[in-house]
Every structure is written in structure tokens, then in C-alpha cells.
Amino acid sequence: MTIQNKIWGLVSLAVLVMGAIWIALTYSNQQAQEQYSSILSRYLQMNEVTTSSQALVTELNEYIRLPVPAQEQRLQEEEQQLRGIQQRVEALRTETNQLDMTNYLLMMDSLIEASNRTLSFVKQSEVDAVTQEFNEANRIAASLEDRTLYILDQELRTYNGLYQELIQQSDELETLGLWLLGLISSIVLLVAYRFSLSITRPVHELTRAANEVAQGNFQTPIHISSNDEIAFLARTFDTMRENINDLFEETQEKARLENELQESQLLLKESQLKSLQSQINPHFLFNTLNTLSKKAYLDGAEETSDLLVSVAGLLRYSLKKVDQSVTLAEEVHVIEQYIAIQKARFAERLTFHLEVDERLLDTYIPSLTLQPIIENAMIHGIEKLVDGGTITLRIYREQESVLAEVEDDGPGMQPEELHRLLHQEVRSETGHSTSIGFQNVVKRLQLFFNRADVLTVTSAVGVGTTVTLHIPLQKEVPVE
Structure with missing residues (x-):
């Protein structure tokens, strides 16, 4: 009106x-x-x-x-x-x-x-x-x-x-x-008073909103219930406020994305540097391990030969670029090689269970994703137990996601330890980083799938720790 x-x-x-x-x-x-x-x-x-x-x-x-x-x-x-x-x-x-x-x-x-x-x-x-x-x-x-x-x-x-x-x-x-x-x-007189309020109140509200915008507050909306020319002016001003606020938020989002991109680039360079530092002429070392494996086999030391083959396979897999994608089948294979090496070290103290839905093994993830998590379970779970322990790797489907779950029955973690695990690299007792770092795995997964909820960790003292990767389903899996 x-x-x-x-x-x-x-x-x-x-x-x-x-x-x-x-x-x-x-x-x-x-x-x-x-x-x-x-x-x-x-x-x-x-x-x-x-x-x-x-x-x-x-x-x-x-x-x-x-x-x-x-x-x-x-x-x-x-x-x-x-x-x-x-x-x-x-x-x-x-x-x-x-x-x-x-x-x-x-x-x-x-x-x-x-x-x-x-x-x-x-x-x-x-x-x-x-x-x-x-x-x-x-x-x-x-x-x-x-x-x-x-x-x-x-x-x-x-x-x-x-x-x-x-x-x-x-x-x-x-x-x-x-x-x-x-x-x-x-x-x-009463109607005249209400009539004057219907004109002056929107003007006061519009003035207040203008002062808020002038002070840099773009979040407060303008609420005017009338339907006259002043209300039209207020709605126009509110639309302008929303446009400015959207532009401001878009600018902030761009700045945040640029900052995350810079951090991811630095993280990638750091991981590559650490990978280079851990490699001493890796191709020469890989060829040497193959030679030793064949010699051990010829000498009748088949167990030593198998161990050298596993070490060589693990070394060859680690030579891939960190930003490459691989299937879950490749990740599971390298996990088996890693467990074979650790079993030679821990013998009966280490028990490993593999529960995998083979229909999901062609799902792609970043390379070297599961191995750092398994290694973390070994260092902070199994090594601390005198009688050893059990590590279980499960890969199964849940609704529209593929879940890769690494569970250990180690001593578990306190809440503050769990917080450090999720926000910074965990170091082993020898002072070295756990592979390329647990946080590095999280970041690469977030960048690879373009989402934040890629990993959850649950841990209880005296019970153990479970790390679950949430991988988006990339193709239809037949239902039995």
C-alpha cells in the first residue's frame, strides 16, 4: 500500500x-x-x-x-x-x-x-x-x-x-x-499516530541499516513489514547489501582457496623432498635388491629371497609420484608386501587380517594412502605391545561410499594424542616421521576427492584405534 x-x-x-x-x-x-x-x-x-x-x-x-x-x-x-x-x-x-x-x-x-x-x-x-x-x-x-x-x-x-x-x-x-x-x-488521533509510525519507523530502520553498512556490517538484514514506497527503497537497499556481502564472501573464499592451493603445493614439495631424502640412488638399490633376491634363491634361502622381493616391490611402488592415483588393488598388494616385511621382523607378534570386497578393488585413490596408515598402526600400536597385536584391513561398501578401515588392538590414544595425530605429523620413537606423514595423507585425500570428510579416527585407551577412509563410490557395484 x-x-x-x-x-x-x-x-x-x-x-x-x-x-x-x-x-x-x-x-x-x-x-x-x-x-x-x-x-x-x-x-x-x-x-x-x-x-x-x-x-x-x-x-x-x-x-x-x-x-x-x-x-x-x-x-x-x-x-x-x-x-x-x-x-x-x-x-x-x-x-x-x-x-x-x-x-x-x-x-x-x-x-x-x-x-x-x-x-x-x-x-x-x-x-x-x-x-x-x-x-x-x-x-x-x-x-x-x-x-x-x-x-x-x-x-x-x-x-x-x-x-x-x-x-x-x-x-x-x-x-x-x-x-x-x-x-x-x-x-x-490513534489512527493518525499509527499512520505516522508506519512512515517514520521504516525510515528509522533504513537509517539504522545504512549506518550498519557504513561500519562494514553486511550481515544484518532489513526487516520492513509495510508495502509502500519506503519498503520498496528498503528492499532495494537490502538487495544491494546482499550483493556486496556475496561479493565480499566470494573474495574471501577465493583468498582461502588460493591459500590452500599454496599450502598443498608446499606440502607436495615437502613430501617429494622427504621422498628424495629417503632414497639413496633408489634405482641402483632396487637393482641390487633384485640381484640379492636371486642369489638368495639360488643359495636355497627362499624365505630371504621372498623378503627381498617384498622390499624391492615396496621400494619400486614408493618410486611413483605422490600425486599419481592408483587402484585399491594396487594399494592392497603393496600392503601385503609391507606386512610380509614386518612379519619377518615381528614374527608371531604380528597378526594381519584382510577383509576385502573384491568388487571394490578398482576404485581409485592417491598412491601411498593405506601404507602410511598401516605403518602408523605398527609404530604406535603393535610395537608398544610386548605380546604383539592384530591389524585388520577391511574394504567394504556403505551406501554410496567405499570404506577402507584400518583397525588395530594396540594401547589406543588419549584425546590430546588423537588431536595431534589429526593436526600434525606423528613421529616415531626414533624421531623419524611416520612415512610421509598422517596429515599429509589426509590433505592429499581432501584434494583428490575435493571434500573435507574423507577420514575419521576413533580410539580408546586399552581398546585400540580405527582409521576409516570415506571414498566416494565411482561406479555401480552389482548387488549379490
Whole structure:
């Protein structure tokens, strides 16, 4: 609603209220007039009874004196007129005048009957009977006049209270008019106040929002419930605030991504450097290990030969670039070689279980992802136990993810140790980093899958530690 419409609405409301009051007062005045007219009409109809009865007696007297058809016609007309008045008077009967009105109507019937008998005796030329009936009619007419005066007196007594009520109502209407005037004034002032608030409040809200934006706060929205020009201006300003805020957040996000990219590049360079530091002429060492393996096999030391083959395979796998992707099958194969080397070292102290869903082995992950986690379980789990322990590698599907779970039954970790594991490289007791670092694995997984929730670690002291990789499912796997 526009401001102009609000003004027209206020004016229309005032006119509507004034019109309603005028209609109410007019209706009340009309009701009073109708009641007054009803009382006056009753008085006039009662007076017509006296006039009509006297006229009937007069016409009857004229007919007795001159019994001609014309005079008889006038007599019958007066009789009909009296009957019509009788019917109207009958409608004036109420509960208070029920008995009086009944006698009054019977007297009119008696007058008409006496007139009819007189007319009949005149036609029969019975003089004595005519005189007697005429006197009776004259007496009834006089009684009707007296009864009319009596009933009018009773009516005046009855309607005197109503007349007083009409006067009281007039006084009350005058008082009501004054009260209504005060009430209308109050309503108009209240509506005008609310109307002014509907204009000034959005202006204040818009001013406050402008000050917030000027101070660099782009998060506070503008709430204006009206629907006028100021609200349109506020919504436009709020849209501008949101656009600026989105641009600001987009700039911050770009800066954060650039920072993460720089960190990932530094991390990659660091891992490559550590990989180079751990390699002393790796190709020469790889060829040497192969030569030693063949010589051990020829000398009959098959176990030593197998161990050298595992070391050579692990060394060859580590020569790959860290940013390359491999399948889970390749990772599991290198884990088996790593476990073979560790079993030569720990013998019966190390137990390894492999539970793999072979349908998932063609899933791609970054190279050297599982081996650092297995190595971490060895260093911080199995090596610390005198009787050794068990490491379990499980690969299974859960909904739309492939889970690679490394579980050990080692001593477990305190919460602060778990925090250090997730936020910095864990070092072995010899002071060397655990492979290329547990945090390095997490970062490479996050970059590879472009998501943050790639790894969870649960650990309890005296129970063990479980590391779970959450790998997005890359193809449909048939359901058995």
C-alpha cells in the first residue's frame, strides 16, 4: 500500500465512522418519531369513534323524520363508516386494555344493531318502538362518547411513561453524541499516530541499516513489514547489501582457496623432498635388491629371497609420484608386501587380517594412502605391545561410499594424542616421521576427492584405534 493510499484510507475511515454515527442517530430519531406517531394515531382513531357514532345517530334521526331512500342510503353509509372504524380500533387492542376494548367494540355493535332495529320499525310504522329504539341508540352513542374519553384517559396514563422514555432517549442521544465525538477524536488521533509510525519507523530502520553498512556490517538484514514506497527503497537497499556481502564472501573464499592451493603445493614439495631424502640412488638399490633376491634363491634361502622381493616391490611402488592415483588393488598388494616385511621382523607378534570386497578393488585413490596408515598402526600400536597385536584391513561398501578401515588392538590414544595425530605429523620413537606423514595423507585425500570428510579416527585407551577412509563410490557395484 502506497503512502497516498494510506492517506486516502485514513480519510475514508473518518468519513465512514461519521456516516455510521449519523445513520445510527437518524435511525434512533426515526424510531422515536414512529412511536410518537403511533400514539397520536391511536388518539385520532378513538376520537373518530365518537364522531362517527354521533353522525350515525343524527342520520337516524333524519331518517325517522323523513324516511326516504336517499336518507336511508346516507344512514347505511354512516353505519359502514362506523364498522370500518370498529375494525381499525380492534387493531389497537393490547394486553393492558383487553377488557375495555372488548366492551368498547360490543357497544359499537349494539349501536349498529339499535340503528338497524329503528330502521326496521320505521318501515313498519311502529311509532312507539321507533321512539324506544332511537332513544336506546342515542343512549349508546352517549355511552360510547363517555367510554371513548375513559379509554383515552387510560391510554394517556399508559403512554405517559413511553413519552417520558422518548424524552429520556432524546437526552441520552445528546449525551451519546458528545461521547461519540470524543471517541471519534481519540480514534482519529490513534489512527493518525499509527499512520505516522508506519512512515517514520521504516525510515528509522533504513537509517539504522545504512549506518550498519557504513561500519562494514553486511550481515544484518532489513526487516520492513509495510508495502509502500519506503519498503520498496528498503528492499532495494537490502538487495544491494546482499550483493556486496556475496561479493565480499566470494573474495574471501577465493583468498582461502588460493591459500590452500599454496599450502598443498608446499606440502607436495615437502613430501617429494622427504621422498628424495629417503632414497639413496633408489634405482641402483632396487637393482641390487633384485640381484640379492636371486642369489638368495639360488643359495636355497627362499624365505630371504621372498623378503627381498617384498622390499624391492615396496621400494619400486614408493618410486611413483605422490600425486599419481592408483587402484585399491594396487594399494592392497603393496600392503601385503609391507606386512610380509614386518612379519619377518615381528614374527608371531604380528597378526594381519584382510577383509576385502573384491568388487571394490578398482576404485581409485592417491598412491601411498593405506601404507602410511598401516605403518602408523605398527609404530604406535603393535610395537608398544610386548605380546604383539592384530591389524585388520577391511574394504567394504556403505551406501554410496567405499570404506577402507584400518583397525588395530594396540594401547589406543588419549584425546590430546588423537588431536595431534589429526593436526600434525606423528613421529616415531626414533624421531623419524611416520612415512610421509598422517596429515599429509589426509590433505592429499581432501584434494583428490575435493571434500573435507574423507577420514575419521576413533580410539580408546586399552581398546585400540580405527582409521576409516570415506571414498566416494565411482561406479555401480552389482548387488549379490
